[in-house]
Amino acid sequence: MTVAGRLAIAIVGAGACGTLLGVRLLRQAGLPVDIALIERAAEFGRGAAYASPNPDHTLNVMAHMMGGEAEADTDGFIRWQAQDAGLADPAAIRNDYPSRWQYGTYLQHLLAQAERECPGRLRRLRGEVQEISQLGVSRYALRLADGGIVEADIVALCLSNLDPAPFLPQGTPRCIDDPWRPGTLERIGPADRLLIVGTGLTMVDTVLDLLARGHTGPITAVSRHGFLPLEDAMPVPYADFFAPGIASRGILAVMQNLRREVGDAAKNGIGWHSVVEAFRVHTSAIWKRLDEVNRHRFLRHLRSLWFVHRHRLPPRHMRRLDALREAGRLGIMAGRIVELVPGADAVRVTLRRRGRAAEETVTVDRVVNCTGPESDYARSPMALVQSLVAQGLGRPDAYRLGLDIDEDFTLLRADGRRAEGLVTLGPPTRGRFWEVTAVPHLRRQVEAFVARLVASHTASGGTKPWR
Numbered sequence: 001m002t003v004a005g006r007l008a009i010a011i012v013g014a015g016a017c018g019t020l021l022g023v024r025l026l027r028q029a030g031l032p033v034d035i036a037l038i039e040r041a042a043e044f045g046r047g048a049a050y051a052s053p054n055p056d057h058t059l060n061v062m063a064h065m066m067g068g069e070a071e072a073d074t075d076g077f078i079r080w081q082a083q084d085a086g087l088a089d090p091a092a093i094r095n096d097y098p099s100r101w102q103y104g105t106y107l108q109h110l111l112a113q114a115e116r117e118c119p120g121r122l123r124r125l126r127g128e129v130q131e132i133s134q135l136g137v138s139r140y141a142l143r144l145a146d147g148g149i150v151e152a153d154i155v156a157l158c159l160s161n162l163d164p165a166p167f168l169p170q171g172t173p174r175c176i177d178d179p180w181r182p183g184t185l186e187r188i189g190p191a192d193r194l195l196i197v198g199t200g201l202t203m204v205d206t207v208l209d210l211l212a213r214g215h216t217g218p219i220t221a222v223s224r225h226g227f228l229p230l231e232d233a234m235p236v237p238y239a240d241f242f243a244p245g246i247a248s249r250g251i252l253a254v255m256q257n258l259r260r261e262v263g264d265a266a267k268n269g270i271g272w273h274s275v276v277e278a279f280r281v282h283t284s285a286i287w288k289r290l291d292e293v294n295r296h297r298f299l300r301h302l303r304s305l306w307f308v309h310r311h312r313l314p315p316r317h318m319r320r321l322d323a324l325r326e327a328g329r330l331g332i333m334a335g336r337i338v339e340l341v342p343g344a345d346a347v348r349v350t351l352r353r354r355g356r357a358a359e360e361t362v363t364v365d366r367v368v369n370c371t372g373p374e375s376d377y378a379r380s381p382m383a384l385v386q387s388l389v390a391q392g393l394g395r396p397d398a399y400r401l402g403l404d405i406d407e408d409f410t411l412l413r414a415d416g417r418r419a420e421g422l423v424t425l426g427p428p429t430r431g432r433f434w435e436v437t438a439v440p441h442l443r444r445q446v447e448a449f450v451a452r453l454v455a456s457h458t459a460s461g462g463t464k465p466w467r
Contacts, residue, residue, distance in 0.1 A: 006032040007457065010142055010152035012129050012384070014039035015047020017426035017442045018158030019107045020068050024450050026118040027069075031454050033121060036150050038142070040128040043104075045111050048160045048180065050104030056208040057100050058314055060201065060232065064094040066103060066439050068110055074440070080106050095234060097314040125150065130383040132393065138421035145383075154453075157403075157411075157424040161373035161437070162380050164202075168369055172342040176368045179206045188366050191217040195349055195362065198370035199223040199332055201311055204321065206370050207330065211320075219330050220362070221370070222351060225304045226334025228321070232312035235274035238265070244282050247289035251298045254286055276309055280435070287434035295399060340367065376400040377428065393419050397431030405432050408452055409445070425449060 009025065011018045014037050022037050037044065041051070059066060067076030075090065081098065082090040115122055127144040132155060135141055142150040168175035176184050179202065188194065188210065196203050199221045207219060241261050246253050258279055262272045290298065298306075313321075324330035334354035341348045350361045377385050377396045388394035388403075392414035397404040402424075404412040409423040425445045430436050436445070 006034045007154060008034050008036070008152045009154045009156065010036045010038060010140070010150050011156045011158055012038050012142070013047070013158035013160060013426075014041075014044040014111075014124075015158065015160050015426075016049060016068070016107055016439060017160075017446070018047075018156070019045045019111050020439075020442055020446045021156060021158060021425065021449070022122055023069065023110050023114040024446050026114040026121055028450055028454060031450075031457060035122040036125055036152065037122055038125045038127060038129055038144070038150065040126070042126075043108070044124055045108035046101075046104035050100045050107065052205075052209075053101050054209055054212055055099045055101070056212060056317075057205055058097040058317070059100060059103060060097070060229075060312060060314065061438070062095045062232075062234070063098055066106075068107060068439060068443060077103070077106055080109060097232075097316075128383070131387040132384065132422070133391075134393065134419075140421065152421075154421045154423065156449075157384075157422075157428065158426050159382075159385075159424065159428055161427050162377070162382070163374060164369050164371060165374040165376075165379070166369070167371075168197075168367060169340065169342050174342045174347050174366050175340075176366060179209075179368055179370060185209055185213065188213075188215065188368075189217075190214050192365035193217050193363070194219045195347070195364045195367045196221040196370050197223070197337065197367065198372060199226060199228055200307065200370070200372060201229055201313075202370040202372050204229065204313060204317060206368060207321070207324070208317065216329075217365070218328070219324075220333060220364070221330070222333040222335055222337070223304075223371075224334065224336060224354070226332050226354065227304050227308045228332060229308050229311055229313045231315055231318040233271060233273045233315075235277040236270060238270065238274040238278040240278055240281075241275075242279050242282050244285040244289060247286040247294075251290060251294040251302065255302065272309070273312075280310065283435045284433045292398070299399060342367075373427075375402065375430065377403055389414075393422060399431050401431040402428035402436075403431075405429055407432070409449055423449065 011021055018037060022035055025031065025033050025035055063078050063081065064075055067074040069076050078090040078093055081093055087093065127146055127148060129142045130145050131143040133141045135151065138153060140152055140155050142152065142155065164178050166177045168177050173187055176187070179185060194217060196206060196219060203221050242257065246257055262275045265275050321330065335351050337349060338352050338359055339350040346363050346365055347367050348361060348363055349367065350359050352359050374380065378389065380386065394411045395404050395414045405424060406412060406418055409425055409429065411419040411422045411424060413419050426442055427437055435441050
């Protein structure tokens with residue numbers, strides 16, 4: 001405990017998850033806290049997700065779903081937008097897809113506002129946490145890269161997605177392993193022939209970024225299934241039709257039920273978007289009920305199909321992709337890379353299309369890895385993650401989707417015991433909850449964690465911060 005009976009809470013990471021947690025803790029009446037909010041990037045509140053200044057990098061869901069403060073107030077973002085733009089009616093922008101940069105600015109507003117309302121309870125620390133050491137049963141020391149030490153009763157790891165898994169040949173400027181790394185796309189010439197590995201949202205962001213830079217060369221995007229994200233649309237209210245208990249019969253029974261409902265809805269003139277939205281509230285419960293065999297079956301065979309329905313594109317982005325494809329400037333291929341040989345002037349790539357035995361070779365100027373973030377924390381180069389694993393304070397989950405945690409977000413040690421006071425929220429919890437990255441999911445996790453913390457602290461009379 002800290003002076004005057006306050007809980008010392010260190011939040012590692014000030015992207016959306018860490019920022020929303022800081023705001024919620026500050027506004028939680030009856031919970032005395034001193035918060036250290038630690039962020040390695042230049043700005044608090046943006047994280048990797050909301051740091052791109054490109055106006056074409058937009059939210060992939062409508063603005064009215066993105067309120068950040070509480071589950072009961074999802075319109076907070078559009079109210080802030082309307083006030084910022086001088087609009088009288090927030091409903092006018094309810095179904096817009098604002099830029100991610102603008103959403104990052106909203107998160108910064110929430111944090112600054114909470115700090116003004118609760119002065120002196122949160123301090124911002126810019127730096128990278130490289131090591132966490134246990135000082136007692138529930139007391140930790142965080143060592144920063146500059147040598148600074150932060151002590152806390154509770155450490156909340158609000159880590160963003162990991163960097164993409166490197167698989168392209170290293171040491172050649174013709175292979176770009178991380179399109180988000182500053183300066184990497186500047187190496188691409190306006191007429192360069194490109195092969196993009198991956199056909200999901202990262203590919204779309206990269207193509208939009210290249211267009212903004214004046215790129216006019218041909219682009220081929222390849223992935224195992226060749227699935228593009230589907231177009232978003234406003235769903236209509238749809239009755240809850242799914243019983244999570246079906247998951248005990250396996251993932252195929254779940255998908256058959258969903259497909260049958262989509263077919264029935266279509267007969268009544270209702271699109272699949274509405275059915276998926278009604279189904280989506282059950283995904284975490286379904287994941288919990290699936291056994292290990294069915295979870296692996298889903299990850300191997302159905303994950304890509306689910307992603308293109310779940311993580312959709314704003315209509316205007318889909319129209320741009322369609323125009324590029326019709327003009328012959330963007331090709332989508334289902335297949336895999338057999339061999340990739342970078343040379344001084346080009347890259348020779350041997351591909352095998354899905355369902356075909358014959359191989360084909362193409363020559364391109366650059367290859368860009370858009371496969372998305374790595375999820376296996378055992379392979380993470382992040383010093384903090386390496387420290388946790390090396391000390392046995394944390395371990396990857398069984399599906400290599402994140403960190404292994406208990407139901408209340410507490411990390412599980414290498415021996416399976418709870419690391420009391422050491423918790424994680426957001427992307428590292430995917431192995432436990434599956435749906436964890438969208439703001440509504442982060443918002444619910446933050447609410448659940450803080451409610452659990454308040455109940456535990458109150459029940460113990462303030463002597464046990466987290467049990």
